[in-house]
Amino acid sequence: MSEGKSDFKRLRRSLVEAVGDGPGEDRIQAQRREMVSLIAHRKRPRQIRLAWSAAAAAAVLLAVLLWIGLSTGEKNLGYSVGGNRVLVAGKSLESVDRPIAVDFDDGSRIEILEGSAGRLMKSTSVQVVFRLDSGKVSADVHHRKNATWSVEAGPYRVTVVGTEFAVSWIPTKKSLDVSVSRGRVLVTGPGLEPKGRRLVKGESLHIPGMTDEQPASPEKTVAEGGQSALSPGSESSPCVEETNPSEKTVTATGGIPAWKALFNDGKYAAAVEAAEKEGFERLLLTLDQGDLWSLSDACRYAREGRKAEDALMAVRSRFPTSGHAKIAAFLLGRVSMELNKDPAAAMKWFKTYLVEEPGAPLAEEAQGRLIKAGLAAGNVEEARKAAKTYIDKYPDGVFAPLAESALQ
């Protein structure tokens, strides 16, 4: 199979810009310092061969020990309950009027809060499983490579990697609450198929309870203000709709519209002009999602603010449940601010984006730009509110200095 002439050129260009050339000189120098330490303990190749011979002999001995029935298994991860060393997992742990702390040898901790009960089912070097029978636990898990931590609550499982989070379970109502203060977790169980629900810092998940007919719909919320992505007024569900590949047509070279060919060549102003000749309004109504998105890009890159706004609004109205629709909200904020010089409109769009996509990769950027828009609009109160939220969620973020100055 031969390859086309312009294979992935745009993708490559964008990726190279996004990813960069490498980690930077500082990190390479840090690697060098690690290397110095590594070299100091490195064996010569001859010694490595001897070591391997010794390792091979040890492996044979190990196999023999296994054959005669000695198990090596995973190593246990020791822990204490309320300061007392525990040797046998699985015992019920119940707190009445004060929390019980389960402290692990790796520095992690599970705290069983008042009026709660559960059991530590397994504690090894690769897996820790805590079953919450009722009530609430909070956990502070230290990241260890290849180790999985899970909290099971009824039919649900919260799986974590280096995280601080809380899980609450009411067995009589089958109601689950999960909130994350650091790191990220994956919650699986009924109503969360097929891949479960991922939560990052600042997010929480509430499953109100199951009826006999069906599980209740999970509600994902942001920590600040308690606004829900599913609350009335939100323009779309948080689901990302996949485009149907059958709707995509890979046209032959000769069949590409003029505006599209100009866009592919990076001639954005000419692409917008060509789109106008073809009937800009008609294109907004007839283009498929991918082409409409490209047209909106062309308008933005050509700094045609009003046209970009129209194209992005068309994406939102024609493909409301798509991922593009949500990103369009963010871009409408930028277009309003940078091209149309309308910071009040920018504020509205960044807020819309944050409601629709609270945990998305652009959320930090949107929150930071909301501060800028608020200050530019003269809305000091909104700017300060946005700044406080930003500092709470992203204390070391790119917009932290701006947020701090807005709070002064």
Add this chain to the structure above:
Amino acid sequence: MAMDEGQDTAFEAEGRGRGESETDQAIIDGIRQGDPRAALLLHDRFAPLINGMVWRLLGADREHDDVVQQVFVNIFESIEDVRAPEALRSWIITVTVNAVRRELRARKYRKIFHLVPDLPEEHDFRSQDPEKRQLAARCYEVLGRLRAEERIVFTLRYLEGCTLEEIAGASGCSLATAKRRLARARKKFIVHASRDVTLSSMVEEVHDE
């Protein structure tokens, strides 16, 4: 290493501008003899190359430094395999690709056997532009769905701009195998990317011939 008095070491001679081949030979000899200066010189010489490759193959991965360190460990432990100084650079590229392949496979196995949760890879992209970061994240998510070998050939070809011969050499396979892997990788990437709202417009101009 025994030296005659007044004679430069091979590494001091490096500073005097001797040929690259002679320097590489000195590095190889030095590492074989356990000279730490040789190891550091190799690091200084090839760290940008190795870092750049791992950075783009894994997508500015959060565990980048661990993988790079593993590459150097593998280099030091297998330096006997280098046949000639002219082959050092291409051999290092092969060691780097092998280390990345092992890392990708290990991650897949850990997910398959539920040893780690199926969470998305974490990236540390350089650009602060949110659109570019979003695009890159989605691209690497799609790449994550390919087999390790397919992801590597795809990245080497379309992101690094390597020729098929270079890809075959780096992957330790025949040219025909490299071509087959690339064809499979390309087809899968297009299918997955076409379904992604962020990537779909990026693959529209790609022709399947």
